[in-house]
Amino acid sequence: MSPRRLLALFLAGLLALPALRAAEHTLTLADSRGRPVADAVVSLHPLDQPAPPAAQPAPEITIAQRDSEFVPLVTAVRVGTAVRFPNEDKIQHQVYSLSAAKRFEVPLHSGATAPAIALDQPGVVAVGCNIHDWMRSFVVVLDTPWFAISGRDGVARVSAPPGRYRREIWHFRLAAPLVTEITLTDDDAATEAVSLTLRRDRHPARREPGADATYP
Numbered sequence: 381m382s383p384r385r386l387l388a389l390f391l392a393g394l395l396a397l398p399a400l401r402a403a404e405h406t407l408t409l410a411d412s413r414g415r416p417v418a419d420a421v422v423s424l425h426p427l428d429q430p431a432p433p434a435a436q437p438a439p440e441i442t443i444a445q446r447d448s449e450f451v452p453l454v455t456a457v458r459v460g461t462a463v464r465f466p467n468e469d470k471i472q473h474q475v476y477s478l479s480a481a482k483r484f485e486v487p488l489h490s491g492a493t494a495p496a497i498a499l500d501q502p503g504v505v506a507v508g509c510n511i512h513d514w515m516r517s518f519v520v521v522l523d524t525p526w527f528a529i530s531g532r533d534g535v536a537r538v539s540a541p542p543g544r545y546r547r548e549i550w551h552f553r554l555a556a557p558l559v560t561e562i563t564l565t566d567d568d569a570a571t572e573a574v575s576l577t578l579r580r581d582r583h584p585a586r587r588e589p590g591a592d593a594t595y596p
């Protein structure tokens with residue numbers, strides 16, 4: 381095939397792609413006192429057309445155990461993603477979840493020997509360690525490719541094709557996800573400020589070895 385014909389085919393292919401347009405949806409998340417809220421998951425669920433199929437083969441992510449903490453604290457993935465739990469510590473951890481979206485228990489393990497867990501249903505998978513009750517991590521499993529996690533500045537930026545969406549904002553300190561219907565347009569450049577009412581974090585705090593709560 382001649383180079384010119386190849387080029388013509390390539391250009392025709394480009395024109396045939398319908399969903400190259402993307403609108404950018406930017407949110408600034410703050411708590412009721414105006415402080416930025418990090419680790420919120422913003423997801424856009426299309427109302428007018430089905431979400432495009434997920435990538436094959438399904439991607440794999442890792443959540444490390446490092447210095448007796450899970451890293452990262454919050455992850456967002458698409459349904460079908462697999463997660464591994466490499467242990468970077470010298471001590472062992474026993475990773476588990478009791479969440480309806482995925483129940484599992486990884487046996488005591490060291491290094492990268494833990495098997496991959498397939499996240500095959502949408503929902504929030506809360507991960508803990510049976511030995512260290514302060515350790516926790518959240519995996520938000522989504523049936524859409526359009527999502528983002530807010531940074532330390534509280535900003536989350538999602539690119540998606542123009543259209544109508546159900547927007548969900550999840551945070552582990554929200555009593556329930558905040559759900560709104562939105563419409564994205566090509567020239568949507570506005571930043572929306574959203575105030576979140578966060579509950580008190582009642583998770584067990586970490587106690588350092590040798591620390592004594594009676595004598596601070």
Ligand SMILES: [Cu+2]
Nearest residue numbers: 473509511512
């Ligand atoms: Cu542990």
